[in-house]
Amino acid sequence: MEYKILASTMYIKAGQAVKGLHDPTVAGDYREIAKLYNDSGIDKIIILDLSDTDEEHEKNVQVIGEISKTVDIPICGGGNIERMADVKKLFFAGCKQVILNGDKASAFEIAEDASARFGKEKINVSIKNVDFLFKHQEELRDHFHEILVLNPDILDAIDLITDLQYVVTMQQATFDEIVDALSRENIRGISGPVINDPGRDIMALKTELYKRGINMDNFEPKLKWSDLKLNSDKLVPVIVQDYQTDEVLMLAYMNEEAFEKTLSIGKMTYYSRSRQELWTKGETSGHTQYVKALTADCDYDTILAKVSQVGPACHTGARSCFFNEIVKKEYVEKNPLKVLEKLYKSIQAKKNDPEERSYENYMLEQGLDQILKKCGEESAEVIIAAKNADSDALRHEMADFLFHLMLLMIEKDVTWEEITRELAQR
Numbered sequence: 001m002e003y004k005i006l007a008s009t010m011y012i013k014a015g016q017a018v019k020g021l022h023d024p025t026v027a028g029d030y031r032e033i034a035k036l037y038n039d040s041g042i043d044k045i046i047i048l049d050l051s052d053t054d055e056e057h058e059k060n061v062q063v064i065g066e067i068s069k070t071v072d073i074p075i076c077g078g079g080n081i082e083r084m085a086d087v088k089k090l091f092f093a094g095c096k097q098v099i100l101n102g103d104k105a106s107a108f109e110i111a112e113d114a115s116a117r118f119g120k121e122k123i124n125v126s127i128k129n130v131d132f133l134f135k136h137q138e139e140l141r142d143h144f145h146e147i148l149v150l151n152p153d154i155l156d157a158i159d160l161i162t163d164l165q166y167v168v169t170m171q172q173a174t175f176d177e178i179v180d181a182l183s184r185e186n187i188r189g190i191s192g193p194v195i196n197d198p199g200r201d202i203m204a205l206k207t208e209l210y211k212r213g214i215n216m217d218n219f220e221p222k223l224k225w226s227d228l229k230l231n232s233d234k235l236v237p238v239i240v241q242d243y244q245t246d247e248v249l250m251l252a253y254m255n256e257e258a259f260e261k262t263l264s265i266g267k268m269t270y271y272s273r274s275r276q277e278l279w280t281k282g283e284t285s286g287h288t289q290y291v292k293a294l295t296a297d298c299d300y301d302t303i304l305a306k307v308s309q310v311g312p313a314c315h316t317g318a319r320s321c322f323f324n325e326i327v328k329k330e331y332v333e334k335n336p337l338k339v340l341e342k343l344y345k346s347i348q349a350k351k352n353d354p355e356e357r358s359y360e361n362y363m364l365e366q367g368l369d370q371i372l373k374k375c376g377e378e379s380a381e382v383i384i385a386a387k388n389a390d391s392d393a394l395r396h397e398m399a400d401f402l403f404h405l406m407l408l409m410i411e412k413d414v415t416w417e418e419i420t421r422e423l424a425q426r
Contacts, residue, residue, distance in 0.1 A: 005189030006206070007191035031070050040202045046078070046148070060080075076096065100114075102132050108139050114143075165187070169192035175208065178190060207264050219263040235271060237251060249322075255278075367411075371407050
């Protein structure tokens with residue numbers, strides 16, 4: 001059964017996040033807002049570009065691109081889409097879907113081309129009235145995946161006219177009204193100010209909705225506390241890792257109450273052996289740990305937690321609690337991403353603090369044209385090596401190409417994280 005979703009809505013005006021379609025008040029740093037949505041349990045972010053000019057449109061698309069680098073959840077972009085090129089820009093900025101404005105006559109022409117090129121599952125449409133549905137039922141079915149309903153008063157009519165799934169934007173709603181809306185057969189989810197409210201506990205809302213029979217993507221565990229083996233203190237140790245880098249951050253303990261609360265609120269909660277009480281990480285410091293995954297080990301006596309860590313994990317202010325070296329044997333790192341990151345950082349360090357007779361500094365001083373020329377030469381060497389039977393030569397040339405590609409990345413301020421994020425979205 002498909003999950004129902006809770007989608008936040010961000011409004012971008014003049015390169016900033018604003019409070020609403022008709023409220024140009026700056027809402028705060030768009031990166032921080034997006035990161036909060038990403039970690040708090042929101043399933044999708046709808047971003048609406050409120051630009052009036054092409055120049056402002058370009059600025060807002062750049063903001064959407066920066067937001068996409070900040071979050072892991074899907075982004076659906078809409079707003080000032082006048083031509084197919086605008087659809088491409090939003091996809092290139094990192095959007096999983098785009099929303100065309102059903103009030104614009106150009107929407108269907110763009111949708112026909114866009115759905116053929118990118119797939120119908122990536123093209124949505126926003127509507128305000130049922131007249132649109134009556135007139136364009138065939139086009140809706142052929143070219144659109146989902147409807148963004150901007151007027152919740154027309155839901156009954158929508159259910160009678162089409163079986164296309166939809167997300168409804170709601171300004172305000174009681175819990176029972178949210179339940180009633182999500183109980184509709186064709187509704188995909190709810191968006192808008194009722195979900196945007198920073199005071200709303202999204203994970204708690206999902207838990208309550210689940211109890212009312214609404215299928216939500218929340219932390220419904222495959223293992224129960226009773227499945228775990230407790231230590232002599234009736235606790236289970238928890239090893240905490242950064243969900244992106246796998247860096248080990250800390251070790252703590254859970255009792256049953258801490259376990260259940262962690263699942264309920266989506267924030268790591270532990271049992272303090274010294275204070276003999278529960279504590280939710282970040283409750284006083286702000287250094288919250290948002291749950292991404294919990295996994296038991298083979299003996300069911302230890303939990304591995306993958307988290308999104310806000311700020312440092314250690315009470316000393318260090319990123320990780322593990323920094324007191326005991327012994328260390330030198331070894332050759334072979335983890336691909338770590339190798340690439342280490343080399344990238346080495347080149348970056350030489351750019352910031354040049355070394356005499358450094359090849360990296362020589363190339364960076366020569367500038368973009370020389371770096372591009374070298375990248376071209378190295379890519380040709382890869383092609384030549386690939387045509388020959390010498391696999392060692394091919395590996396060597398590919399390594400040379402990647403090295404010079406990193407020079408280009410540093411010259412153009414592109415990181416490996418941005419590259420891997422782009423690859424992950426394909």
